[in-house]
Amino acid sequence: MKQKITVALAGNPNAGKTTIFNALTGARQHVGNWPGVTVEKKEGTVTHSGRKIHVVDLPGTYSLTAYSLEEIIARNFIVDSAPDLVVNVVDAANLERNLYLSVQLLEMGCKLVIALNMIDVARGRGIGIDEAYLSSLLGVPVILTNGKKGIGLDSLLETIVFEVENNQSSDNFRRFTYGAEVEDELEKIQNLLRHVNYSLEGPAFRWLAVKLLEGDSEIVKKIDSGDDRKTIREQVEKSRSHLKNIFGDNPEIVLADARYGLISGAIKQTVQIERTDRVNLSESIDQFLTNRLLGPIILFAVLYAVYFFTFRGSESLVQYSESFFAWLGANVSETLPDGLLRSLVVNGVIAGVGGVLGFTPLIAFMFFAIAILEDTGYMARIAFMLDRVLRGFGLHGASMLALMVSGGIAGGCAVPGIMATRTMKEPKERLVTILVAPLMNCGAKLPVYALLIGAFFSGDRVSIMFLLTLISWAMALLAARVIRSTVLSGPSAPFVLELPPYRVPTLQGLLIHTWERTWMYVKKAGTVILAVSVLFWALMTFPGLPPEIQQSFQKKLEKLNSEFIKDVGASSVIQTPQALENFEKFTKEHKSDNAKDLTKALAAFSKSGYKSDNDSNQRYSLMENPEINTDVAGKFLVLRAKRLEVENKEQEERLRNSFAGRVGSFLELVFLPIGFDWRTNVALLGGFAAKEVVVSTLGTAYSLGSVNPEKSWNLSEKLRNEPGWNPLMAFTLIIFVMLYAPCFVTLVVIRRETGLWRWTIFAMVYTTLLAYAMAFLVKTTGSFLGIGLV
Amino acid sequence: MMSPTVSRKKCFDCSALEDNKCLAEKTVKLSNYKPGQKGQIVQVCGDSDFRLRMLEMGFVKGTEIKVVKYAPLNDPMEFEIRGYHISLRKKQAAHILMREPEIAV
Numbered sequence: 001m002k003q004k005i006t007v008a009l010a011g012n013p014n015a016g017k018t019t020i021f022n023a024l025t026g027a028r029q030h031v032g033n034w035p036g037v038t039v040e041k042k043e044g045t046v047t048h049s050g051r052k053i054h055v056v057d058l059p060g061t062y063s064l065t066a067y068s069l070e071e072i073i074a075r076n077f078i079v080d081s082a083p084d085l086v087v088n089v090v091d092a093a094n095l096e097r098n099l100y101l102s103v104q105l106l107e108m109g110c111k112l113v114i115a116l117n118m119i120d121v122a123r124g125r126g127i128g129i130d131e132a133y134l135s136s137l138l139g140v141p142v143i144l145t146n147g148k149k150g151i152g153l154d155s156l157l158e159t160i161v162f163e164v165e166n167n168q169s170s171d172n173f174r175r176f177t178y179g180a181e182v183e184d185e186l187e188k189i190q191n192l193l194r195h196v197n198y199s200l201e202g203p204a205f206r207w208l209a210v211k212l213l214e215g216d217s218e219i220v221k222k223i224d225s226g227d228d229r230k231t232i233r234e235q236v237e238k239s240r241s242h243l244k245n246i247f248g249d250n251p252e253i254v255l256a257d258a259r260y261g262l263i264s265g266a267i268k269q270t271v272q273i274e275r276t277d278r279v280n281l282s283e284s285i286d287q288f289l290t291n292r293l294l295g296p297i298i299l300f301a302v303l304y305a306v307y308f309f310t311f312r313g314s315e316s317l318v319q320y321s322e323s324f325f326a327w328l329g330a331n332v333s334e335t336l337p338d339g340l341l342r343s344l345v346v347n348g349v350i351a352g353v354g355g356v357l358g359f360t361p362l363i364a365f366m367f368f369a370i371a372i373l374e375d376t377g378y379m380a381r382i383a384f385m386l387d388r389v390l391r392g393f394g395l396h397g398a399s400m401l402a403l404m405v406s407g408g409i410a411g412g413c414a415v416p417g418i419m420a421t422r423t424m425k426e427p428k429e430r431l432v433t434i435l436v437a438p439l440m441n442c443g444a445k446l447p448v449y450a451l452l453i454g455a456f457f458s459g460d461r462v463s464i465m466f467l468l469t470l471i472s473w474a475m476a477l478l479a480a481r482v483i484r485s486t487v488l489s490g491p492s493a494p495f496v497l498e499l500p501p502y503r504v505p506t507l508q509g510l511l512i513h514t515w516e517r518t519w520m521y522v523k524k525a526g527t528v529i530l531a532v533s534v535l536f537w538a539l540m541t542f543p544g545l546p547p548e549i550q551q552s553f554q555k556k557l558e559k560l561n562s563e564f565i566k567d568v569g570a571s572s573v574i575q576t577p578q579a580l581e582n583f584e585k586f587t588k589e590h591k592s593d594n595a596k597d598l599t600k601a602l603a604a605f606s607k608s609g610y611k612s613d614n615d616s617n618q619r620y621s622l623m624e625n626p627e628i629n630t631d632v633a634g635k636f637l638v639l640r641a642k643r644l645e646v647e648n649k650e651q652e653e654r655l656r657n658s659f660a661g662r663v664g665s666f667l668e669l670v671f672l673p674i675g676f677d678w679r680t681n682v683a684l685l686g687g688f689a690a691k692e693v694v695v696s697t698l699g700t701a702y703s704l705g706s707v708n709p710e711k712s713w714n715l716s717e718k719l720r721n722e723p724g725w726n727p728l729m730a731f732t733l734i735i736f737v738m739l740y741a742p743c744f745v746t747l748v749v750i751r752r753e754t755g756l757w758r759w760t761i762f763a764m765v766y767t768t769l770l771a772y773a774m775a776f777l778v779k780t781t782g783s784f785l786g787i788g789l790v
Numbered sequence: 791m792m793s794p795t796v797s798r799k800k801c802f803d804c805s806a807l808e809d810n811k812c813l814a815e816k817t818v819k820l821s822n823y824k825p826g827q828k829g830q831i832v833q834v835c836g837d838s839d840f841r842l843r844m845l846e847m848g849f850v851k852g853t854e855i856k857v858v859k860y861a862p863l864n865d866p867m868e869f870e871i872r873g874y875h876i877s878l879r880k881k882q883a884a885h886i887l888m889r890e891p892e893i894a895v
Binding site for chain 2: 062063065067093094095096097125252261283286291292293295380383384385387389495497499500
């Protein structure tokens with residue numbers, strides 16, 4: 001007897017499978033991906049009567065053909081991993097369609113237990129089910145369950161253990177026969193398979209034969225790779241055309257038809273439907289929610305609410321985490337000596353980790369909002385209402401949500417936006433949505449816009465922002481259209497969308513959903529982002545300045561210092577470089593930044609032990625004179641400003657000389673047609689780390705030091721007066737920043753969600769080419785028409 | 791070859807049917823049903839993948855479908871079949887041939 005039991009949960013989408021899974025395993029679950037694909041794989045454990053039960057939640061499917069990735073995954077798991085038992089969660093209110101999957105599971109020869117779920121909903125609709133009779137018809141145990149209320153779980157577990165321990169008859173598949181003509185052909189194929197020495201059990205042979213007869217592409221491929229494939233293939237062809245002659249239709253259609261025939265028979269014997277006059281609550285709700293007029297209004301209100309909840313709701317948490325990392329950075333700065341190590345830890349590691357964790361509350365909030373939309377059933381209505389609009393661009397109704405979160409309303413973020421596409425089942429539509437989501441105006445691009453709008457378009461901020469929103473939507477839709485008719489051409493997936501009844505989600509379900517997906521983001525994205533952020537730090541730092549230039553900056557600073565000492569030495573205690581250094585330390589400790597505070601600090605400093613070594617007491621009395629103190633403080637402020645200027649100039653030179661700066665200078669050639677100089681280029685390179693970095697890097701490049709993206713007015717001022725800058729140039733840069741390569745956090749997420757580097761690189765390249773083309777268009781049109789040159 | 795020879799002219803443009811199995815009765819495309827109308831499926835047409843998918847979702851000959859509503863922009867459509875709700879685009883619904891509609895209660 002095996003100690004551990006493996007159970008697979010199978011069932012239709014919306015049958016309550018996940019609720020049962022959560023109720024069974026609680027928090028003892030683990031989420032990963034099925035190997036090689038981005039479909040979520042959930043596993044968990046539960047212990048019952050001393051047996052450890054390992055539960056694998058298969059993707060929700062309507063069938064087990066090779067129609068979708070989910071179906072292939074579910075099928076392969078049952079065939080290859082051979083779970084001890086399959087629990088088929090069946091929606092009692094929707095018995096007929098749900099039983100279609102059950103019949104297929106029986107056909108596969110699975111040991112099966114049916115969890116007849118949501119029986120209360122069915123009863124509410126006047127559907128009475130004789131579950132005992134259903135059980136005897138199907139030959140498998142049928143347990144009534146309610147995942148939400150936790151009803152029937154114990155007896156489900158009881159049955160699982162019992163069925164595994166006491167060999168269930170595996171003859172159930174024999175209960176379903178397809179009539180003499182089909183059975184004859186199945187027999188022929190089976191005999192052949194047996195002949196060819198496939199080491200399989202009885203039911204598996206039959207299932208294989210059924211699938212071959214159905215022309216199932218995956219199974220045919222498997223046979224194709226085996227020996228004796230020719231004889232088998234010939235027999236299959238013969239059988240298929242024979243049946244086609246008899247029934248006038250493809251065998252797969254005939255078999256599906258027959259299965260529904262069997263189900264209809266079973267339903268007639270076990271289900272009684274009373275006509276009730278009770279209004280269907282779900283339909284009443286839909287009278288409003290998908291109403292021709294109200295529907296779209298409510299839809300946009302809901303989308304806005306998701307957006308608002310994601311970004312506003314997480315705001316304070318994001319700020320906490322940001323200020324925590326700022327505090328950590330400041331503390332580490334003080335402990336570590338000035339130099340490379342400090343720079344690496346503070347600007348590389350802490351900034352990188354902080355960047356990842358800063359996103360986390362945002363992502364958690366977004367997933368929570370999406371979990372609500374999914375679990376209530378509203379998500380399907382979004383797709384239903386918007387399909388007509390988005391289909392024309394090769395997208396899907398569900399793409400809307402991802403685009404909105406990415407910045408459809410300016411200020412979103414492509415990272416949660418791309419992760420929101422997990423709700424989409426159509427591979428091509430999902431991929432296109434992922435690829436165009438970074439074109440939206442995310443929150444990190446806004447500081448760049450604010451800087452440039454502030455500098456050149458301060459008159460019409462609102463209309464420019466609105467224009468930018470329109471441009472980004474137009475670009476995203478256009479790009480989607482082009483991608484779908486070139487690299488990702490081909491017909492769109494058939495739009496077969498179930499509109500499940502509205503349900504009240506459980507808090508446990510919502511939290512589990514949110515936690516799982518958020519944790520996956522932190523785990524997978526975190527490590528890569530840390531590595532890349534260190535790399536970026538290195539690019540912007542090394543190789544540093546040549547020693548002689550560094551010395552010349554050092555000399556300039558020393559010169560400023562000695563001039564200051566010469567000036568004030570006669571009237572203050574600051575008479576030596578050592579004293580000046582001590583005084584600076586003192587002002588830093590007391591956080592004295594303005595003239596008034598400095599004056600006070602100077603007096604206090606003079607009284608304290610910070611006096612210079614060779615001071616004499618007559619000078620000490622001078623210190624008491626407030627006027628002199630004010631004068632010295634004022635001069636000290638001037639000194640600070642002058643030194644900052646030199647230091648900023650040094651930073652500019654350092655940046656220019658860094659690898660990134662050199663690339664930026666080289667790119668001047670490439671960007672000649674749109675007129676970006678090395679400063680803009682290096683800022684754009686920095687923006688690859690995170691878009692708001694464009695502002696701070698521009699600041700450094702214009703020797704203003706590192707500019708806070710939130711308070712960039714001094715940089716605005718600088719740019720306005722800089723030769724070469726004009727409104728046209730600013731608008732060109734805005735368009736470029738809007739469209740060019742996504743930041744690397746986004747790229748990492750694209751890699752994760754598409755599973756391929758190919759698409760990641762494609763996303764980077766096509767966006768940059770688009771940005772270049774559009775910027776060029778803006779620049780040349782503007783120059784030609786003479787707009788915005790002054 | 792796998793695909794059956796098709797005579798599009800004789801039948802109601804239903805590539806699923808063989809020459810000799812022409813539809814006898816008069817049919818209406820599901821996409822022409824109006825909200826509130828219901829009727830029975832005569833035949834699901836279209837390519838094999840689509841037909842199989844629809845079959846799996848319960849669109850079997852003789853099954854009753856009710857049109858619940860059109861989406862706000864008239865497309866896709868919402869149906870009730872076998873007690874659940876499903877949405878299809880009009881282009882797809884046009885592949886489903888139906889009996890003459892009656893008004894649903």
